[in-house]
Amino acid sequence: MTAALTSGGAMRTVEPSHHLSDDMLLDYAAGSLDEATSLIVATHLTYCPSCRKRAAELDALGGTLLRDVAPVSLSKGSLESVLARLDQPAEPAPVHAALPANDNPLVPAVLRRYLGGDLDAVTWKNLGMGVQTSEIAMNVEGKRAFLLRVPAGKAVPHHTHDGNEFVLILRGAYNDEIGRFARGDLAISDGSIKHKPVAEPGEDCICLVVVDAPIRLTGPIGAILNLFVKV
Amino acid sequence: MTQTANPDAQSLAEWMRRLAEDQDRDAFAALFEYFAPRIKAYMMRSGSDDVSAEEFAQEAMLMVWRRAASFDPAQASVATWVFTIARNKRIDAFRRNNRPELDPDDPLLLPAAEPMQDDKLEEDQTADAIRTAMADLPAEQVRMLKMAFYEDKAHSEIAEETGLPLGTVKSRLRLAMGKLRTILGETEL
Numbered sequence: 001m002t003a004a005l006t007s008g009g010a011m012r013t014v015e016p017s018h019h020l021s022d023d024m025l026l027d028y029a030a031g032s033l034d035e036a037t038s039l040i041v042a043t044h045l046t047y048c049p050s051c052r053k054r055a056a057e058l059d060a061l062g063g064t065l066l067r068d069v070a071p072v073s074l075s076k077g078s079l080e081s082v083l084a085r086l087d088q089p090a091e092p093a094p095v096h097a098a099l100p101a102n103d104n105p106l107v108p109a110v111l112r113r114y115l116g117g118d119l120d121a122v123t124w125k126n127l128g129m130g131v132q133t134s135e136i137a138m139n140v141e142g143k144r145a146f147l148l149r150v151p152a153g154k155a156v157p158h159h160t161h162d163g164n165e166f167v168l169i170l171r172g173a174y175n176d177e178i179g180r181f182a183r184g185d186l187a188i189s190d191g192s193i194k195h196k197p198v199a200e201p202g203e204d205c206i207c208l209v210v211v212d213a214p215i216r217l218t219g220p221i222g223a224i225l226n227l228f229v230k231v
Numbered sequence: 232m233t234q235t236a237n238p239d240a241q242s243l244a245e246w247m248r249r250l251a252e253d254q255d256r257d258a259f260a261a262l263f264e265y266f267a268p269r270i271k272a273y274m275m276r277s278g279s280d281d282v283s284a285e286e287f288a289q290e291a292m293l294m295v296w297r298r299a300a301s302f303d304p305a306q307a308s309v310a311t312w313v314f315t316i317a318r319n320k321r322i323d324a325f326r327r328n329n330r331p332e333l334d335p336d337d338p339l340l341l342p343a344a345e346p347m348q349d350d351k352l353e354e355d356q357t358a359d360a361i362r363t364a365m366a367d368l369p370a371e372q373v374r375m376l377k378m379a380f381y382e383d384k385a386h387s388e389i390a391e392e393t394g395l396p397l398g399t400v401k402s403r404l405r406l407a408m409g410k411l412r413t414i415l416g417e418t419e420l
Contacts, residue, residue, distance in 0.1 A: 015341065022405045023386070028330075030380045031318040035329050042331040049343035052333075056307070057357075057415050058408075062318065063311030064361045065380055071268030072275060074285055079263050082289050083256065090297050102338075109334035184341070 016184035020044055020051045029058035036143040036210045039114060039136075040166050040186065043208060046108035047184030107170050111208065114138070114145075119170070119206065122147060130154055136208075145210045150174065153201040163212040165189040172205035174198055238265060240358060243309040251299040262309075263292050270317045277321055277383040291320045308358065325383065357415065364414040372407040375400060 020028075020041060027033035028041045045052050099112055106119040114136050115122055124132035130151040138145050150156050152172065166188055173182035176197040181187050189195065199205035238246075243265070249258035267288045274284035294316050302312050322330050333340065365373055375393070378384045386404070390397040 013341070015344075022408045023401060026379055026404060026408060027385075030383070031322045031330065032379070032383055032385060033330075035331065038329075039331040042333045046333045046337055046339055047341050049341055053343070054412065057412065059307060059315055060311045060357050061361055061376070061411065062314040062380055063308055064358050064365075065377065066266075066269050066273060066314045066317065067310045067358070068362075069269050069272045069276075069381070072272040072281075072284070074268055074271060074288070078267065078285060078289065079260060082263060082267075082292055083260065085289075085293060086256070086259070086296055090293075105337075105339060108339050109337045110331050114331070 015050060016044070016048050016182075016186070018179070018181060018185040018187060019048065020054070020186060021188055025051070025054055025058055029055060029062060034140050034143055036136075036138055036140045036145040037166060039111065039138075039145060040168050040208060040210050042110040043108050043168055043170075044184060044186050046110065111170075115147075119147075124149060131156065143210060143212050145208070148207045148209050150197070150199040150205045150207075152199055152204050155196055155198040163190070166210045168208040170206045170208055172203040173200045174205045175200065240308055240310070244304055247299065247302055247304070247309045247312075250296070251302055254299075259292075259296055262295065262313075266295070266313050267292050270313070270320075273317055273381060274321060274324075276381045277325065279324070283324075287320050287324055288317075291317045294320070310358070321383065360414050361411065364411045367414075368407050368410055372403050375404055376407055379404065 024033065024037065024041055028038055033041065045055060099109060100117065102112075102118060105112060107115070112118055122134045124134050124147075126132055131154070132149040134147040134149075136145040136147065147170075148156075148167075150172075156174075166186065167181070169181050169183050169185050169187075171183065173180060174197040175181070176187075176195045178187065178195065181197075187197075197205075238261075243262070246255075246258040246261045249255035250262065270288040270291050271284045274287045275281065279287060291313075295313060298316070302309070306312075307315070319330060365376075368376075371393070375389055378389050378392070379386070384392070386400050387397055389395075390400045393400065395403075
């Protein structure tokens with residue numbers, strides 16, 4: 001039985017302690033980061049003014065590089081053809097599914113757009129041991145994004161990664177061999193890390209997870225869970 | 232089209248203000264003559280041919296016209312704002328996926344402890360500081376930054392092109408970014 005989600009305490013007042021990596025920020029600023037990882041970045045940025053500042057600096061780098069690039073001449077009449085189009089109505093902007101009005105959301109708006117609503121509307125799939133997941137539909141080759149819910153006080157089975165795993169905490173907190181991770185914190189793991197996160201008592205720990213390769217669970221329970229986790 | 236003038240950030244900001252407030256077509260034309268050939272260059276470096284690069288540059292500039300009212304000089308310089316529009320145009324054009332962005336009106340947005348300074352001069356200083364930092368970086372690191380930004384190259388592709396191991400590419404990019412951050416941090420004091 002999992003506890004009902006309440007919005008109490010959804011506001012974060014302290015900046016996260018685990019931040020975006022330089023790699024992620026650079027690729028996000030350059031526009032070359034995949035959509036799934038970009039969703040993690042944008043969600044973290046909502047919670048983290050210092051990473052927003054780093055992101056703004058890299059955008060400014062992009063602006064400076066644009067000013068410094070050697071221009072390529074336009075074809076004759078290029079300006080005139082654009083001036084002639086200024087009064088045409090804009091093609092309709094890509095429609096974001098309208099988000100229901102929500103003054104006290106549980107998770108950042110950028111994520112709610114992908115969930116089609118707030119966290120309390122998510123359909124969970126049981127993995128066993130009280131652990132639940134919910135896929136986030138996204139057409140990104142080689143990546144998978146999902147929500148993971150670990151009951152308060154419970155552990156996620158030992159697992160290792162063949163590739164990278166990004167975990168952003170949305171609710172609750174967990175501790176593992178690296179440290180404590182709470183709302184807004186980003187945990188980045190690669191294949192060299194074998195870890196066992198344990199959710200803190202009090203509140204279920206809900207995370208946004210992006211993986212780029214199958215997760216292998218280790219240990220006897222993990223071997224069973226592996227059968228269920230089709231990554 | 233001959234475009235030799237290199238307007239300073241204040242001229243760009245003034246054109247942008249006239250565009251946002253008065254839908255001034257002359258101001259738009261001035262911005263177009265400056266930015267469109269640069270956006271075209273940016274698109275070509277990302278792999279577009281001449282014709283599509285020019286179309287993308289025109290479409291990006293149409294977006295500048297349509298979104299002018301949303302430009303906020305307190306948030307970014309004109310060049311930075313135009314860069315973000317060109318970047319999103321490139322993502323649309325090449326990747327056909329989305330770039331999730333935070334919602335500035337999100338009630339969950341944690342504000343910075345100290346309000347951001349909205350001094351327009353600071354944008355010039357930021358650009359100067361970035362140029363200073365770039366001038367101090369080893370040429371190889373600058374080249375890698377440009378490849379990452381301009382040529383839409385993944386780190387693995389940069390490794391292939393430079394003949395360096397992937398780990399080395401990543402650590403040198405990190406060094407370059409650390410250096411930029413240090414210099415920008417000093418400027419803001």
